[in-house]
Amino acid sequence: MGGDAVARADARADHFLGLAGAQIVATDALLLTQDNLADVIAAKAMMCVHGDAGLGKTLSVNASLRALAPGMVCRVQFRARPTARDIRHELFAALGIGGSPPGKPIEFDQVLKDALAERFRVLVCDEAQWLSRECFEYWRHLWDDRRTDIAIVFVGGGNCYQVLRREPMLSSRVFVWQEFRRMSPEQVLRVIPAFHPVWANTDPEVIAFADTHAGHGNFRSWAKITAHADRALARSGRDRVDREVLGWVFTKLSGRSA
Incomplete structure (x- = not known):
């Protein structure tokens, strides 16, 4: 494995769950x-x-x-x-x-x-x-x-x-x-769309809702939300995250029905 490939592998490993598609954002x-x-x-x-x-x-x-x-x-x-x-x-x-x-x-x-x-x-x-x-x-x-x-x-x-x-x-x-410290709500709206393609075209209100109920300004929590949301989109054939998708994600995170 070449030096660039090793660096890319190391960078991906830095993300919780080795989340594919996650980017390092200049927070x-x-x-x-x-x-x-x-x-x-x-x-x-x-x-x-x-x-x-x-x-x-x-x-x-x-x-x-x-x-x-x-x-x-x-x-x-x-x-x-x-x-x-x-x-x-x-x-x-x-x-x-x-x-x-x-x-x-x-x-x-x-x-x-x-x-x-x-x-x-x-x-x-x-x-x-x-x-x-x-x-x-x-x-x-x-x-x-x-x-x-x-x-x-x-x-x-x-x-x-x-x-x-x-x-x-x-x-x-x-x-x-x-x-x-935790990201502020304002930082979340600026950072999360650049963190992963799942959120690039998501309504800011949906991102804010996800942060209030599960993200809490915490990158590790957002990595989990993102991994579940990415799977939900792939399985449902939808092209963007909405509140219905988040409802499914929240059941995965909480272990309780929406």
Whole structure:
């Protein structure tokens, strides 16, 4: 698979459900993310991107870094409470270091630092709200080392902001904090028609109705609405979404009759 094909596949994977036809829209939040990441990369600093689930944080960071730091990004992600040992092993794999991981922490850290000193990288830690004090201290340890050549981006939902703020040794080093919020009704009417062809010719009143009852300014919710609406149009032979189609979609989302 060529580089362009890989990039397209990565971009599609960023969308919830790998939604075919979905476009990355230059929202205010995405444009701000690009500006902030450019500053963080230039300063080789740390950034925290936080906000509720489904607002497009990871998508915005990934899309921005594909443009700003191609070939320089190393991503790690955790779904449970990791330890410093887990971070070591995830980084070892993500950095593509050959051989077997060292058995002793001191030796392991030396191997990681050697790899992180070879060239500049942006380390992205997704689901950062799961990290403990020990884990945050480990990230700080890597970044503080004078040999490592890195920027670090923490991306987290829920209480990520509060978790990082409770760690003054790390939070004092965060160069940029960015909060993601739900799209306003006005933003929804501007963004959703460009998000997917399903909505390109849809009556704005129908889009507003969908947002009020199911979308709630949340990109992940809109991806689900869009996937169901696209199937409904294909099965019914209709050419645009209306309230009747939305009624069918809402039953899929709620599990209850319209």
